[in-house]
Amino acid sequence: MEAKSSRSDVAAVLKASRVFKGLSEGCIHKILDKATYRDYAPQEWVYRQGEPARRFFLLESGLVALSEVTTSGNETLVRFIYPGDTMGCVAIAEIDHQVASAQALQACRIWIWSREAALKLLHEVPIAAVNLISAMIWDYYHYYQQVRRLRTDPLERRIEWSLLELSRALGESTAEGTVIEAGGYRQLAELAGTNIYSVSRELSKLEHRGILRKSRGRIVLFAPEQLLKSA
Amino acid sequence: MEAKSSRSDVAAVLKASRVFKGLSEGCIHKILDKATYRDYAPQEWVYRQGEPARRFFLLESGLVALSEVTTSGNETLVRFIYPGDTMGCVAIAEIDHQVASAQALQACRIWIWSREAALKLLHEVPIAAVNLISAMIWDYYHYYQQVRRLRTDPLERRIEWSLLELSRALGESTAEGTVIEAGGYRQLAELAGTNIYSVSRELSKLEHRGILRKSRGRIVLFAPEQLLKSA
DNA sequence: CGTGGGTTTGAGTCGGATCAAATCTCGTGG
């Protein structure tokens, strides 16, 4: 299932990723040589909340959803992971368990380092370490804001925000607008920290405002720029 | 106001801090030589949300409160900074503005690096870089949980949690219990993400349950272990 | 057609924010 790196070409997305920024191709090769990669099928779990955290991940292609289960048992979609982003940082800090779950939403190729290999590399390649610090701070920063929104924004704004996030992750640009094949409101509800009933009501409001059109499992965003303008 | 490092003794708290863990005394000296330190008086601001973020901070002694203003204009106390903790990491990732405010609650001594000096040191001292990564992940992790609590826990539990945080930060152990000189409920309200009215009501409940006693600007915790046990 | 999911809608409920007002505490100055 997993394969050693043996390709002489490094995917452009990896060269451009935040952790590898400023590194020579040779250096990137050296780092990838210490890793394995694995391809994940849609819906497959990369890791689950609570399981031992001993590996560090870098997404080369595809899309991953990071979600967590709250104490009250609700699933929350924390954010999406895009190519070039890292996952499972907690392994590096010797936090024993994953604090979230990661699930492939599309076919993904993911590079994997053991905790030990990752630590060794960070010591050997200071630029990578500093890059990782920067990357983590950005993640932190985005999480920070996301969470503040969830706590303080009213439902309407949370839904609008979630729509934008979802369209960025899953949207297909077409002539009539950005099409989101969401297959149900559950994802949207989890992003906005609410339930499918409230999602339905808010989407109806937005439809009346002419910002989108919805049909079974499919949303077409006409005017994304109108969102968050608190009409 | 600021002073160059020239002391031959390094405070024990710095040697034991998460960023300096595993570094030789000489190495720590080298790092501190690139810094200045400054003493802050209680209530003094270390930095304010929104101002340019160009410096990186390490708290040697005292206590700092990290707070943020939400979009709705409410002040929220994010967490306390203890000796050995870092502040202002965003400067390293070249995020232009502080995302939170830091205020000294007690007399503090704080070490300060410019962004450039910090970046240079992280490149030169890989152990420090890896340490910083670990430290940040821990911060991340704690923030993560804090925020999940704020979002999903009912008021009662949020207040109980906040009481424990506050007693850890400001509590004085005495014969009758842990005394918290809070000087009003505002701090508690900001920690719990609520208002002083709700704080008052919840504290009254806890007083009836015999877990604490309150008087003007002062709370005595008798049975902290009873908190969060959801009686 | 019928059945099963996704979707919509209405009614009920509740936690907790808000507002207003009463009450208390303590320091201050007369």
Place this chain on the structure above:
DNA sequence: CCACGAGATTTGATCCGACTCAAACCCACG
């Protein structure tokens, strides 16, 4: 020593957003 005022605290009344549940609805598929 007492009266006073500024805050802090308490309490009651009210209100509102949003969650919950139940039921109706609709579409797509077999």
